[in-house]
Amino acid sequence: MSMAYVRDRDAPLRAPPVGTAGALGWLRENLFSSLGNSLLTLLLAVAIGYIAWGVLDWAVLRAVWTGADRAACAINNAGACWPFVWEKFPQWIFGFYPISERWRPVTAFLIGAAALVPMLMPGLGAKKSNALFLLVVYPVIAFELLAGGLFGLPEVETTSWGGLTVTLVVAVTGIVFSLPLGILLALGRQSSLPIIRSASVAFIEIWRGVPLVTVLFMASVMLPLFLPNGVSLDKLMRAIVGLSLFASAYMAEAVRGGLQAVTKGQTEAGLALGLSRWQTTLKIVLPQALRISIPNIVGIFIGLFKDTTLVLVVSIYDFLGIINAGLQDAKWAAPQTANTGYFVAALVYFAFCFAMSRYALFTERRLEPAGRR
Amino acid sequence: MSLELTAGLQKRSFWNNGRVRGYALQALVLLILGGLVYDLIINTANNMANRHIVSGFDFLWRKAGFEVSFSLIPYSGEDNYARALMVGFFNTLLVSAVGIVVATVLGLVIGLMRLSRNWLASHIALGYIELVRNVPLLLQLFIWYRLVLTPLPQAKDAIAIGSVTLSNKGLTMPAPVFGDGAWMVLVGFFVAVGASVLLSRWGRRQQEVTGRKLPTGMLSVLLSVAFPLLFLAAVGWPVSFDYPVKGNFGFSGGMTLVPEFMALLLALSIYTAAFIAEAVRAGIMAVSKGQGEAAAALGLKPGLAMRLVVLPQALRVIIPPLTSQYLNLTKNSSLAVAIGYPDLVSTGGTVLGQTGQAIEVVLIWMVVYLSLSLLTSGFMNWFNARHRLVGR
Numbered sequence: 017m018s019m020a021y022v023r024d025r026d027a028p029l030r031a032p033p034v035g036t037a038g039a040l041g042w043l044r045e046n047l048f049s050s051l052g053n054s055l056l057t058l059l060l061a062v063a064i065g066y067i068a069w070g071v072l073d074w075a076v077l078r079a080v081w082t083g084a085d086r087a088a089c090a091i092n093n094a095g096a097c098w099p100f101v102w103e104k105f106p107q108w109i110f111g112f113y114p115i116s117e118r119w120r121p122v123t124a125f126l127i128g129a130a131a132l133v134p135m136l137m138p139g140l141g142a143k144k145s146n147a148l149f150l151l152v153v154y155p156v157i158a159f160e161l162l163a164g165g166l167f168g169l170p171e172v173e174t175t176s177w178g179g180l181t182v183t184l185v186v187a188v189t190g191i192v193f194s195l196p197l198g199i200l201l202a203l204g205r206q207s208s209l210p211i212i213r214s215a216s217v218a219f220i221e222i223w224r225g226v227p228l229v230t231v232l233f234m235a236s237v238m239l240p241l242f243l244p245n246g247v248s249l250d251k252l253m254r255a256i257v258g259l260s261l262f263a264s265a266y267m268a269e270a271v272r273g274g275l276q277a278v279t280k281g282q283t284e285a286g287l288a289l290g291l292s293r294w295q296t297t298l299k300i301v302l303p304q305a306l307r308i309s310i311p312n313i314v315g316i317f318i319g320l321f322k323d324t325t326l327v328l329v330v331s332i333y334d335f336l337g338i339i340n341a342g343l344q345d346a347k348w349a350a351p352q353t354a355n356t357g358y359f360v361a362a363l364v365y366f367a368f369c370f371a372m373s374r375y376a377l378f379t380e381r382r383l384e385p386a387g388r389r
Numbered sequence: 390m391s392l393e394l395t396a397g398l399q400k401r402s403f404w405n406n407g408r409v410r411g412y413a414l415q416a417l418v419l420l421i422l423g424g425l426v427y428d429l430i431i432n433t434a435n436n437m438a439n440r441h442i443v444s445g446f447d448f449l450w451r452k453a454g455f456e457v458s459f460s461l462i463p464y465s466g467e468d469n470y471a472r473a474l475m476v477g478f479f480n481t482l483l484v485s486a487v488g489i490v491v492a493t494v495l496g497l498v499i500g501l502m503r504l505s506r507n508w509l510a511s512h513i514a515l516g517y518i519e520l521v522r523n524v525p526l527l528l529q530l531f532i533w534y535r536l537v538l539t540p541l542p543q544a545k546d547a548i549a550i551g552s553v554t555l556s557n558k559g560l561t562m563p564a565p566v567f568g569d570g571a572w573m574v575l576v577g578f579f580v581a582v583g584a585s586v587l588l589s590r591w592g593r594r595q596q597e598v599t600g601r602k603l604p605t606g607m608l609s610v611l612l613s614v615a616f617p618l619l620f621l622a623a624v625g626w627p628v629s630f631d632y633p634v635k636g637n638f639g640f641s642g643g644m645t646l647v648p649e650f651m652a653l654l655l656a657l658s659i660y661t662a663a664f665i666a667e668a669v670r671a672g673i674m675a676v677s678k679g680q681g682e683a684a685a686a687l688g689l690k691p692g693l694a695m696r697l698v699v700l701p702q703a704l705r706v707i708i709p710p711l712t713s714q715y716l717n718l719t720k721n722s723s724l725a726v727a728i729g730y731p732d733l734v735s736t737g738g739t740v741l742g743q744t745g746q747a748i749e750v751v752l753i754w755m756v757v758y759l760s761l762s763l764l765t766s767g768f769m770n771w772f773n774a775r776h777r778l779v780g781r
Contacts, residue, residue, distance in 0.1 A: 046506070046507065046508035046509075047508055049507075053506075061509060210415075215418065226754065227720035227722075229723040230734055230754045233738065233751065238747050238748060241437065241747065242429050242432055242436075243436075244428075322526065326527060328527065329727060336527060354535055358528065361528055362532070365523070365528060366523045366524050369523035370519065
């Protein structure tokens with residue numbers, strides 16, 4: 017009984033139907049799958065092309081690239097006014113920091129970057145000492161470099177700080193203060209002791225319930241009333257205190273999310289091994305909780321970075337503040353000056369925040385157990 | 390010997406006792422907090438005495454003496470500070486309420502676009518979300534303020550359509566003045582709402598019996614427009630219009646939607662919509678794919694399947710983040726102070742500057758924003774409870 021009709025090798029593969037594979041197939045499936053979809057695609061393509069062309073035309077083709085003052089930019093139908101940016105840019109970075117001392121903010125920035133980069137790379141070890149350096153040692157060094165007064169560095173008043181320097185100072189000090197405070201508050205909120213719990217809840221909910229603008233107003237007009245006679249904080253410090261307290265409430269909620277995600281078995285296992293409650297919290301629960309909440313903490317840092325722009329309402333000149341103030345300069349009064357300034361501001365803020373959000377996404381993906389998603 | 394051992398154990402166990410330690414820790418925290426508050430109060434009292442500031446809310450009844458550019462209730466510089474703050478409060482409410490509606494609609498559209506199978510649509514939505522979320526709101530507000538204000542002409546060459554004009558003073562239009570009996574509008578509206586409820590119930594029963602869907606939604610909209618007008622006509626049309634009069638520098642009379650309002654509304658709703666879009670996307674992706682497939686298998690068209698099957702289930706996931714976005718929008722409306730839209734913080738800042746009553750003004754701000762937060766989250770919790778999956 018032979019089975020001659022049984023095929024003993026695969027039939028040769030046939031080519032897919034025309035128009036379902038390759039670039040054409042992709043187009044058909046993703047852009048022109050139906051009449052309505054094709055119309056939508058065309059409409060959106062026209063709209064996006066129009067906008068992209070408008071931006072390109074304004075920022076490059078019609079733009080003015082050189083000039084000494086407004087005369088260059090005030091011509092008919094001119095696009096972006098770039099010479100304004102060239103002239104003002106150092107001021108946007110350093111504010112009114114003395115020109116001969118500008119190497120100090122640059123050094124502080126470079127040290128920070130050098131310490132931050134290995135911190136962000138998950139493959140590298142020594143995270144603990146790195147974090148300790150960034151959160152404790154670095155702020156002292158950076159403050160000393162910027163403010164001066166010791167080691168023969170001339171003193172620079174905070175009133176002459178400005179621009180991107182102030183934005184970074186406010187954002188970094190904000191996170192340095194708000195992270196430990198937020199962790200304490202989150203632990204307090206989880207505590208079984210009623211007084212500590214309710215004090216933490218009240219603190220968190222009050223700060224989260226009010227807008228940052230009122231917090232900054234409060235820090236600038238009410239904080240001086242709270243301090244004993246003879247003690248005074250300068251304007252920048254008051255704003256930083258306000259922003260840090262505000263951010264710590266949000267940080268506490270991010271850390272709480274992490275704490276809740278650590279299963280109860282971890283605590284029980286720690287206690288069963290004979291660790292005390294504090295040891296269990298510090299050595300077992302908190303490290304896991306913090307690792308889980310990294311994406312949310314970075315998210316809050318993005319928010320904090322964007323919120324630093326609000327110090328403008330208590331007349332501190334951060335990056336946006338100093339750009340905004342520079343627009344009043346009569347030397348550069350031209351129709352496109354303000355648009356150019358805001359365009360650059362948007363690019364810089366976007367670059368910072370987008371990089372941070374990508375990093376948050378990266379850590380989130382890394383933390384997800386394999387197989388999910 | 391054994392007695393000593395037990396005594397030693399007991400002694401140690403007193404301090405090792407979790408409850409005792411708990412009480413001790415709490416007493417310590419209470420002591421520190423109390424000391425801190427006491428210190429703050431003493432310092433504040435001293436400082437205020439030094440600066441001759443009298444605390445208390447009496448200043449609210451003094452004459453304000455400053456004008457605001459935009460108000461929903463009648464106000465002039467002759468009114469007191471309390472009324473000025475009320476003006477600010479209503480302006481905050483107005484821009485937040487309108488902003489929430491616009492942001493929700495826009496966010497829903499962008500979120501659905503993000504999930505579209507059309508590659509271009511979903512990537513445009515992605516670009517929108519990334520761009521808007523990563524640029525500070527204050528900067529966006531400045532940009533919108535410029536974009537709104539720049540193309541508008543001076544008041545003297547305003548663009549006019551009838552008695553509605555558009556200039557850099559804003560959108561000016563005739564204001565309705567309600568005479569006696571105008572409350573009939575409200576009566577008509579509530580009657581229309583009642584009728585609509587009955588209509589939709591009857592419509593649903595009809596649909597269950599005959600299988601045909603009646604256009605009850607359209608009819609309800611028609612009713613709620615027609616009834617107030619009918620009721621108003623029944624009492625002899627007690628509404629007149631106050632027409633704006635063009636002066637040298639602007640308009641007097643009528644009502645004006647200032648450009649600051651438009652800029653703030655645009656910035657707030659466009660910014661918040663990006664976050665709402667992400668919430669919508671996450672919510673819809675949380676609904677299992679089988680639900681959409683089952684709806685399609687039952688013969689529902691994609692639009693109907695989305696509206697009747699997927700969205701109601703996604704709503705449960707969407708509502709909590711949506712609530713916090715609504716709260717954020719309300720709080721962010723305080724950025725108005727940067728472009729001079731007279732909201733609560735902006736008018737409060739003026740009052741603070743004039744009177745120096747920092748503590749009182751900040752207290753008013755906090756109480757108002759905290760209660761707005763509580764009200765919003767209370768309402769959303771109620772809404773959430775209605776849509777929650779019934780436990781089985």
